[in-house]
Amino acid sequence: xxxxxxxxxxxxxxxxxxxxxxxxxxxxxxxxxxxxxxxxxxxxxxxxxxxxxxxxxxxxxxxxxxxxxxxxxxxxxxxxxxxxxxxxxxxxxxxxxxxxxxxxxxxxxxxxxxxxxxxxxxxxxxxxxxxxxxxxxxxxxxxxxxxxxxxxxxxxxxxxxxxxxxxxxxxxxxxx
Amino acid sequence: xxxxxxxxxxxxxxxxxxxxxxxxxxxxxxxxxxxxxxxxxxxxxxxxxxxxxxxxxxxxxxxxxxxxxxxxxxxxxxxxxxxxxxxxxxxxxxxxxxxxxxxxxxxxxxxxxxxxxxxxxxxxxxxxxxxxxxxxxxxxxxxxxxxxxxxxxxxxxxxxxxxxxxxxxxxxxxxxxxxxxxxxxxxxxxxxxxxxxxxxxxxxxxxxxxxxxx
Numbered sequence: 001x002x003x004x005x006x007x008x009x010x011x012x013x014x015x016x017x018x019x020x021x022x023x024x025x026x027x028x029x030x031x032x033x034x035x036x037x038x039x040x041x042x043x044x045x046x047x048x049x050x051x052x053x054x055x056x057x058x059x060x061x062x063x064x065x066x067x068x069x070x071x072x073x074x075x076x077x078x079x080x081x082x083x084x085x086x087x088x089x090x091x092x093x094x095x096x097x098x099x100x101x102x103x104x105x106x107x108x109x110x111x112x113x114x115x116x117x118x119x120x121x122x123x124x125x126x127x128x129x130x131x132x133x134x135x136x137x138x139x140x141x142x143x144x145x146x147x148x149x150x151x152x153x154x155x156x157x158x159x160x161x162x163x164x165x166x167x168x169x170x171x172x173x174x175x176x
Numbered sequence: 177x178x179x180x181x182x183x184x185x186x187x188x189x190x191x192x193x194x195x196x197x198x199x200x201x202x203x204x205x206x207x208x209x210x211x212x213x214x215x216x217x218x219x220x221x222x223x224x225x226x227x228x229x230x231x232x233x234x235x236x237x238x239x240x241x242x243x244x245x246x247x248x249x250x251x252x253x254x255x256x257x258x259x260x261x262x263x264x265x266x267x268x269x270x271x272x273x274x275x276x277x278x279x280x281x282x283x284x285x286x287x288x289x290x291x292x293x294x295x296x297x298x299x300x301x302x303x304x305x306x307x308x309x310x311x312x313x314x315x316x317x318x319x320x321x322x323x324x325x326x327x328x329x330x331x332x333x334x335x336x337x338x339x340x341x342x343x344x345x346x347x348x349x350x351x352x353x354x355x356x357x358x359x360x361x362x363x364x365x366x367x368x369x370x371x372x373x374x375x376x377x378x379x380x381x382x383x384x385x386x387x388x389x390x
Contacts, residue, residue, distance in 0.1 A: 007266035020201035
């Protein structure tokens, strides 16, 4: 069955976790559901036309490319919705962030830890597009550099650079 | 930036991948499958269906029921075959299979004597279609022989070929290939196993219960 596409349900089951984590981390929990649905519906429409070479190794990078684009769409829409004077609060604090803090409070994390994470994830959302996707694909979706490059459509070297730059910015946040 | 704070940063980033997120992803995927089915974006929908034989796997297209698989058939293999023969847009969603579930329930409870489900014949070759159309016309509780079905299908000498077509029936129970017996009343064969053929014939009153048919 080398070249045959798996049934879409299996494709969804295999890749839903990294796509979900990627979206929760890039657009926040409140918007992740819509982006998740849009990502996989776009994938479903294109699915039967996927070329055999794309099929063989890289269904995961392919669907994360779509998720990456959806997250960019979401960030652009957010920028349009935001007030002309765009401040940190407008970009970094959609209702979803508070929800995340509440769920972590209820769960395993100590309050201080939850607060720190919240600041971290707001900072991730504020990163420039490519850096944000690179950081999240590397550490949340656990992709190797080659697949990060494929997903965001750049060279492997450029992906490493974006990842490095993104991490440098985040360090400033967590070291506060 | 110390190596330690670098590790802390990476750990904090990785913390987003946890069991909560797996549960949320699974729930989001279920809502997605339901939406795909509701909006008609899937080419094939499937769902497990309970039966006295165990859990059947039933699949439908927009045309109608295309496959009913017995519990011992490997679901992955069944779905892969549907993906390659029909379309890879194969989604698990119970709603489109609801009529199949209902009619099978009624049938197994003895309350339904004829299926009204539309069928998709795409998986069935031309000769097998003639054989299975003739089979679908056998009334509840009646039986024909392989030779009679072959004759109905236009091949009076094709009882062996008819047997093969019946053996590869992709929609058993609904297309009642269990109603075709050997001349003389022996059960012949059945893709789902002879015990099930006997069970269905007894359910329909076509076979006296406990008859040691071979």
